[in-house]
Amino acid sequence: xxxxxxxxxxxxxxxxxxxxxxxxxxxxxxxxxxxxxxxxxxxxxxxxxxxxxxxxxxxxxxxxxxxxxxxxxxxxxxxxxxxxxxxxxxxxxxxxxxxxxxxxxxxxxxxxxxxxxxxxxxxxxxxxxxxxxxxxxxxxxxxxxxxxxxxxxxxxxxxxxxxxxxxxxxxxxxxxxxxxxxxxxxxxxxxxxxxxxxxxxxxxxxxxxxxxxxxxxxxxxxxxxxxxxxxxxxxxxxxxxxxxxxxxxxxxxxxxxxxxxxxxxxxxxxxxxxxxxxxxxxxxxxxxxxxxxxxxxxxxxxxxxxxxxxxxxxxxxxxxxxxxxxxxxxxxxxxxxxxxxxxxxxxxxxxxxxxxxxxxxxxxxxxxxxxxxxxxxxxxxxxxxxxxxxxxxxxxxxxxxxxxxxxxxxxxxxxxx
Numbered sequence: 177x178x179x180x181x182x183x184x185x186x187x188x189x190x191x192x193x194x195x196x197x198x199x200x201x202x203x204x205x206x207x208x209x210x211x212x213x214x215x216x217x218x219x220x221x222x223x224x225x226x227x228x229x230x231x232x233x234x235x236x237x238x239x240x241x242x243x244x245x246x247x248x249x250x251x252x253x254x255x256x257x258x259x260x261x262x263x264x265x266x267x268x269x270x271x272x273x274x275x276x277x278x279x280x281x282x283x284x285x286x287x288x289x290x291x292x293x294x295x296x297x298x299x300x301x302x303x304x305x306x307x308x309x310x311x312x313x314x315x316x317x318x319x320x321x322x323x324x325x326x327x328x329x330x331x332x333x334x335x336x337x338x339x340x341x342x343x344x345x346x347x348x349x350x351x352x353x354x355x356x357x358x359x360x361x362x363x364x365x366x367x368x369x370x371x372x373x374x375x376x377x378x379x380x381x382x383x384x385x386x387x388x389x390x391x392x393x394x395x396x397x398x399x400x401x402x403x404x405x406x407x408x409x410x411x412x413x414x415x416x417x418x419x420x421x422x423x424x425x426x427x428x429x430x431x432x433x434x435x436x437x438x439x440x441x442x443x444x445x446x447x448x449x450x451x452x453x454x455x456x457x458x459x460x461x462x463x464x465x466x467x468x469x470x471x472x473x474x475x476x477x478x479x480x481x482x483x484x485x486x487x488x489x490x491x492x493x494x495x496x497x498x499x500x501x502x503x504x505x506x507x508x509x510x511x512x513x514x515x516x517x518x519x520x521x522x523x524x525x526x527x528x529x530x531x532x533x534x535x536x537x538x539x540x541x542x543x544x545x546x547x548x549x550x551x552x553x554x555x556x557x558x559x560x561x562x563x564x565x566x567x568x569x570x571x572x573x574x575x576x577x578x579x580x581x582x583x584x585x586x587x588x589x590x591x592x593x
Contacts, residue, residue, distance in 0.1 A: 186307035188370035189317075192300065195260070195362040195370075196324040197331075199293055202263065202355045204332020206270075209339060210283070213270065213352070217345050220276050228276060232283035237535065239288055240295040240528040245386065247524025252300035253370060257363045259296060262289030264359035270352040291535075295528040297321075300372065302515045302523060307373015312452075313585060314515060315459070319451020319508035323444045326503075330440030337433075390525055395577040396517050398570070400533050403514075405567035406463070406506055407537035408544065409470040409560060413439065413499050416545045416556065424553040425492070426482045435492055439500045450504045455585040459513040460575045466506035467568025471561045473498035478557035516582035 206213065214225050247255050266286030273282050301321050305314040339351055390396065414436060421427040454462060476495040483491065511530070518526030548556035581587045 185309050186304045186371060186373040187309075188366070189304060189308065191365045191369045192304060193320055193324045195256075195366050196297065196321050197328040198358045198362040199260065199263070199290075199297075200325045200328025201332045201335075202267065202328075202359060203290060204329035205335050205339075205351065205355065206267075206286075206332075209336050209348075209351075212340060213348050214273075214279055216343070217270075217348050218274050218276075218279060220279055224276060225279065228280045229283055232280060232287045235284050236287035236291040239291040240531050240535070241387070243292045243295040244525035244528030247296050247299050247528065248522055251372075252296045252303055252524060253366065253372065255296040256293060256300050257367045259289045259293035260359045260363035260366070262286075262292065264356045264363065265289075267352050267356035267359065271349040271356070291531075294534075295531050296524070298511055298515070298527045298531075299524045300370070302527070303372035304370070309373075313455040313512075315454040315508050315512045315585060316448070316451035317508075318511045318515075319447045319454065319504075321511075322503070322507035323447025323451075326440050326447070327444035330437060330444070333436070333440075386522075387525060389519075390522065390529060393517075395574055396514070396526065396529075398574060399514060399517065399578070400530055402567045402570050402574075403510055403530065403533035404536050404540075405563045406467065406470070406510065407534045408541055409474070409499075409564055410503055410506070411537055411541045412545060412556070412560065413496070413503075415541055416549070419545075419549065420477065420553070421492070424482070425480065425488060427488050427492070428485050431485070431489055431492065434489070435496050438493060439496055439503075442497075442500050443503055446504055447508075451508050454505075454509055454512075458575070458584045459509045459516075460571050460578070460583050462505050462509035463513065463571045464568040466502040466509070467564045467571065469498045469502035469505070470564040471568070473502065474557040474561035474564065478554040478561065512585070513578070513582055516585070517578055 210229060211222070211225060214220055215222060220228070243255060263286055266282050266289055269278070269282035269285065273279050298318070298321070301317050302314055305312065305317040308317070335351070339347055417436065418432045421432045473495060476498065480491060480495060482488070511527070514530040515523060515527055545556050548559055575583050
């Protein structure tokens with residue numbers, strides 16, 4: 177029996193970060209592997225399979241709305257635990273399904289679990305930061321979470337190559353079973369060891385206004401819209417780089433993997449030191465600086481052309497450092513800004529709604545890139561540069577309408593919204 181911590185004090189931060197890594201590891205492995213996995217382990221053809229996975233993800237789209245309200249009623253920890261158990265059940269089913277109906281059911285359970293996890297876990301991180309006995313800021317905790325997420329995604333991507341190289345159906349199923357065990361273990365550890373402190377309003381009763389107040393909070397809605405642009409920029413690094421290297425830059429096959437691995441390693445390694453320094457600056461200024469870096473990155477990719485392997489590798493690595501720096505700044509500052517903007521009792525709703533910026537970006541990104549790239553290799557990057565520059569300027573304009581304590585962590589506690 178684990179004793180309860182003193183009132184107002186959090187515990188289990190290391191377990192929480194480890195759980196983020198496990199969740200990202202599973203997603204980093206199975207997001208690129210899902211089509212190949214089911215093609216290898218079931219009799220479902222590629223066309224119907226793609227439709228089934230699309231339907232599963234569409235079913236999960238409304239989940240954040242429900243999860244946000246649930247988090248504000250019962251707290252984030254039980255929702256995070258339930259979401260990880262749902263993913264464990266889904267991956268366990270992955271190892272056994274053989275029909276189209278089975279694929280749809282398993283994929284839907286996983287998609288709902290993934291969406292619920294990411295809709296609740298940042299509220300859990302924020303609640304943990306409220307009562308952190310070490311005094312580490314919310315910005316620092318969100319930075320650690322981003323580093324753990326990136327490390328997990330990168331490790332999952334590397335494992336994908338190993339599994340595909342092996343190719344045996346038994347190996348695919350073994351990986352699914354291992355992922356299920358990992359999610360179940362992470363859920364158990366969070367349930368036993370993670371506790372949050374602070375005073376975020378009473379539980380058991382939802383905020384009086386609910387989502388009606390959130391919809392009337394125009395500065396926050398503007399923040400979500402602007403963040404969709406930044407989420408798009410973040411996604412395009414991994415989504416577009418393989419095509420750009422292969423079809424436009426005519427680079428060697430190893431170049432994409434090396435650049436993305438370097439980006440992930442830097443984000444994972446620098447997340448903690450960068451996060452520790454962010455509270456010295458206005459969050460809106462940090463996000464605007466990230467927007468400027470993404471704008472420069474996009475412009476650099478627009479003018480980058482084919483070259484010999486070594487000069488191209490050096491140039492692309494240097495250009496990618498701009499996107500890496502943008503990610504290190506944006507991820508913790510934007511989430512901390514959204515969290516601090518929320519009224520304390522509605523934090524679950526606000527942070528769950530904030531996740532829609534990433535959901536929308538993930539839906540838009542493939543069409544955005546492929547449509548413009550078909551016109552000209554520079555077109556998607558020039559369009560992205562315009563969007564990120566405008567979004568950065570828009571973020572600065574929001575300074576006057578967001579709560580001062582949300583904009584500047586040095587301003588002290590204040591009400592959100």
